[in-house]
Each structure stands twice: as structure tokens, then as C-alpha cells.
Amino acid sequence: xKGICGIDINTDRIFISFAAEKKSSPxxxxxxxxxxxxxxxxxLEFLKxxxxxxxxxxxxxEKTYGLKVEKVYLKLPWGMETVKTYEETISLKARKKIAPKxxxxxxxxxxxxALDWDDFCVHHFPVTYGIEGKVVNHxxxxxxxxxxxxxxxLVVIKDKLRRETKDMFDNLEMGFEGFVAPAVSAFSGxxxxxxxxxxxxxxxxxxxxxxxxxxxxxxxxIVKSFDFGLKGAISILADKFSLxxxxxxxxxxxxxxxxxxxxxxxxxxxxxxSVKSGDSYINLSINSLNTTLIQxxxxxxxxILGCLDSSGVTVSFLGRLNAKEGxxxxxxxxxxxxxxxxxxxxxxxSSFGCLRYGALSFLEKDRRRKRTLMERLMKVYKEYF
Numbered sequence: 001x002k003g004i005c006g007i008d009i010n011t012d013r014i015f016i017s018f019a020a021e022k023k024s025s026p027x028x029x030x031x032x033x034x035x036x037x038x039x040x041x042x043x044l045e046f047l048k049x050x051x052x053x054x055x056x057x058x059x060x061x062e063k064t065y066g067l068k069v070e071k072v073y074l075k076l077p078w079g080m081e082t083v084k085t086y087e088e089t090i091s092l093k094a095r096k097k098i099a100p101k102x103x104x105x106x107x108x109x110x111x112x113x114a115l116d117w118d119d120f121c122v123h124h125f126p127v128t129y130g131i132e133g134k135v136v137n138h139x140x141x142x143x144x145x146x147x148x149x150x151x152x153x154l155v156v157i158k159d160k161l162r163r164e165t166k167d168m169f170d171n172l173e174m175g176f177e178g179f180v181a182p183a184v185s186a187f188s189g190x191x192x193x194x195x196x197x198x199x200x201x202x203x204x205x206x207x208x209x210x211x212x213x214x215x216x217x218x219x220x221x222i223v224k225s226f227d228f229g230l231k232g233a234i235s236i237l238a239d240k241f242s243l244x245x246x247x248x249x250x251x252x253x254x255x256x257x258x259x260x261x262x263x264x265x266x267x268x269x270x271x272x273x274s275v276k277s278g279d280s281y282i283n284l285s286i287n288s289l290n291t292t293l294i295q296x297x298x299x300x301x302x303x304i305l306g307c308l309d310s311s312g313v314t315v316s317f318l319g320r321l322n323a324k325e326g327x328x329x330x331x332x333x334x335x336x337x338x339x340x341x342x343x344x345x346x347x348x349x350s351s352f353g354c355l356r357y358g359a360l361s362f363l364e365k366d367r368r369r370k371r372t373l374m375e376r377l378m379k380v381y382k383e384y385f
Contacts, residue, residue: 001020001068002021002067002070003018003021003029003065003067003069003071004018004019004021004026004070004071004072004355004358004359005019005069005071005073006072006073006185006350006353006354006356006358007073007074007075007351008349008354009043009046009074009077010038010349011037011206011208011231012037012038013033013036014033014054015031015032015033015034015349015351016034016057016058016061016351017354017355018030018031018058018061018065018069019352019356019359020066020067021070025360026355026360028344028352029065029066029067030064031351031352032057034053034054036050036053036054038077043076043077043161043165044161044164044165047165048168051172052172055169058174069174071175071358071359072169072174072175073177073179073357073358073359074165074176074178074354075180075181075351075353076157076180078209078211078225079225081156081157083156083223084114085127085152085153085154086110086151086152086154087151087152088109088110088114088150089130089148089149089150090105090106090109090110090147090148091146091147092105092146092147092148094146095144096145096146097142097143097144098131098140098141098143098144098145098148100139100141102148103126103139103140103141107124107126107150107152110124110152111124111154115156118159119158120157120158120159120161120162121154121155122155122156122157122180123153123155123184123363123364124152124153124155124364125152125154125155125363126151126152127151127152127153128151129150130149130150130151131143131148131149132145135149153219153220157179161179162178162179165179178358180354180357182204182350183211183220184220184353184357184363185350185354186204186211187200187215187220187353187357187363188353188354188360188362189343189344189347189350189351189353189354189356190202190317190318190340190343190353191215191316191340194215194363195215195217196217196218197217198216198314199215199217199312199313199314200215200313200314200340201213201308201314201315201337202215202315202316202318203301203315203316203317203319204350205228205318206229206319207229207230207231208231209225209226209228209229210225210304210319211223211224211225211226212224212225212226212304214307214308214313218363219363224304224307226300226303228301228303228304230252230320230321232296233252233296233297234248234249235248236293236296237251237289237292237293240292241282241284241288243275243282247275251273251275251284251289252293255273255284256289256290256293256324257324257325257326258293258321258324258325258326259290259325259329271286272284273286290326294330297321298333298334301331301334301335305337308337311336313337314337314338314340315335315337315338316342316343317347319347319349320349322342322348323348
């Protein structure tokens with residue numbers, strides 16, 4: 001079966017998701033972790049050094065997931081893209097009823113006018129359309145006009161990055177389909193449906209940093225970064241218990257389950273674990289480990305969620321903390337917003353969100369087309385039953 005891959009390069013490792021290619025939506029098959037750290041921010045140099053290993057990992061797992069991978073999407077590292085807002089009036093050949101091809105023409109014309117010669121547009125998100133003196137935020141298909149006043153958010157990278165990345169994958173007979181912006185990957189991996197009348201937010205907890213992505217009425221409106229991540233959590237353990245960082249990381253992986261009251265027997269929670277540090281052994285309380293990290297995580301997540309000012313927002317949490325037993329219980333304790341359930345079996349990275357958005361591009365196509373009466377009635381019917 002034809003397959004698609006999404007690649008998320010984190011600071012300390014790479015995540016690769018596999019999915020079967022379907023027209024309606026890719027079907028998730030699995031996710032792997034590859035212990036290749038991103039030692040420097042130059043993604044091109046990183047790929048030159050490791051692209052063969054990445055492609056080999058994909059080939060080695062094709063049989064496991066029953067796929068023949070033909071398409072690869074790569075999530076851009078946070079901060080590598082530039083987001084620009086442009087507004088341009090595009091004249092059509094004559095006054096006419098707007099068709100989808102006219103929207104495509106207007107988008108291309110805005111990109112041509114706005115971008116430098118060495119820029120490449122990764123995503124084009126229309127915000128508003130000015131038609132005959134009126135401004136609408138849905139696709140104006142069927143309206144009559146001679147001009148379209150288009151306002152859009154463009155996600156831009158340098159074309160050299162795209163070309164050289166494509167060449168590297170193509171030379172290894174792996175089709176590179178393109179980059180996906182990190183905020184878009186996070187949203188696509190956290191929500192299946194877009195709330196075109198409300199607000200959705202994703203808190204993506206990474207290794208070095210966390211990011212808050214806010215989508216209002218189907219448009220990405222805010223992206224913020226925070227100095228909170230797994231590395232910080234491990235450093236807290238190292239500092240508090242006077243441990244080398246590498247040992248604190250092993251303890252975090254093996255003994256931390258973020259539960260104030262254990263799911264298993266109480267004595268397993270209150271016991272001590274003996275770990276070797278250098279030539280000596282240290283006894284650590286499981287209770288103290290978890291209490292320390294719970295407080296650290298709660299304080300930082302509360303700070304991040306303090307940026308949300310709407311009680312009607314739905315929040316999703318993305319990242320490796322989801323794999324920790326008890327994390328959802330922490331959220332339910334202090335998060336006042338509606339917490340979205342995990343939509344997929346994988347929410348440890350943005351790798352599946354990357355390939356899903358790459359395949360569907362649902363924020364850029366017709367998702368903001370004004371629904372017909374029949375479509376609205378069918379939606380009510382489905383929700384009722």
C-alpha cells in the first residue's frame with residue numbers, strides 16, 4: 001500500500017510517523033523515534049549528514065507497517081519560517097462570477113507581488129476577501145466582481161532550503177513533498193475538526209521549549225514560545241537532587257509518572273530507588289521526584305495557559321509528557337478550559353500532524369467556503385444522530 005511519512009526533527013531526537021495514503025485522510029500506522037540529536041540549528045547541514053540514515057530508517061520500517069513510502073513531508077524547526085501579512089488588490093479580466101480558479105489566480109498574484117525572488121511560499125492562508133466594498137472571511141465563490149482585495153498570511157522560507165532538501169531526498173529515491181510549518185503541524189496533529197466559529201489552542205511541549213498555537217475561527221492568530229520543556233524538567237531533578245544531567249534523564253524516563261497518588265499500590269509510590277552516581281549510590285524518594293516535577297509542570301503550564309483569555313477555548317496538549325502516566329490527571333486538576341481528547345494514538349510529536357497537513361492542506365483550501373443550506377442541514381442531522 002502507498003505510504004506517507006512525516007518527519008519531526010527535535011533537538012534531541014527525530015520522530016517519524018507512517019500513514020497509509022487515503023484521499024479522505026491519511027490513516028496512521030505508527031511512529032518511531034530515532035536517536036539523532038540536532039546539534040546545530042543549520043537544518044541543511046544536519047540533513048546532509050543524516051539524510052541517508054533517516055531514509056534507511058523509513059525503508060527498514062516499511063514492512064512493519066505494510067507500506068511502500070513514496071512521499072515524505074518535513075516539519076520545519078520552530079523559528080525557521082517567516083510569517084508575513086500582505087494585502088493586494090487583484091484585477092480580473094472582466095467582471096464575473098468568482099470561481100475557484102479566480103481565487104487561485106488571486107493568491108498567485110499576491111505571492112508574486114509580495115515575495116522576493118529567492119523566497120518560497122510554504123503556506124498561503126487567506127484571511128479576508130474584499131468584494132465590491134464588502135469584506136468577507138469565507139471563500140466568495142459565486143459573487144460578482146471585477147476586483148478582489150485579498151489579505152493573506154504567508155509562511156515563507158528561502159527557496160535554497162527547499163531545493164537542496166528536495167535534491168537530497170530525491171537522490172535517495174524518496175519523494176520529498178515539502179515542508180510544513182511547525183504551528184500548522186502541531187494543530188493538525190491535535191485537532192481533527194476545525195471550529196470555524198470558536199477558538200482552539202495547542203500547547204506543544206518540546207525538549208527545549210514549549211509553544212502555544214491559537215487558532216481563531218479557523219485562522220492561526222497567535223504563536224508564542226516559552227522556556228519550558230523536558231530538558232528544563234530534567235534539569236530541575238538534577239539541581240534539586242545533585243545529580244548529573246545524564247543520570248537525571250534516566251531517572252525521569254524510568255521512575256517519573258506524575259501521579260500524586262499511585263495507580264498501583266501505595267508502597268510502590270512511597271518507596272525509594274537507589275541509583276549509582278559516580279562511585280557512590282544515592283537513595284531517592286519516588287514521592288519527592290514526582291512532587292517536584294508536578295509542581296514544576298503545573299507552574300509552567302499555568303503560565304502558558306494564562307495567555308488564553310477566553311473561557312470558550314478548547315485546548316489540546318501535544319508532546320512527550322502525554323506518555324507519562326498521570327499527566328492527564330494533572331491537567332484535569334488545574335486547567336479550567338475544555339481539554340480536547342487525544343485524537344490519535346500518537347501525540348508525542350508533530351510528525352503525524354506534519355504528514356496529515358501535507359496531504360490535506362485543509363487550512364488553505366475550501367475549509368472556509370460558505371456552507372450551503374443542505375450542508376448545514378446535513379451537519380445538524382449528523383450531530384443529532
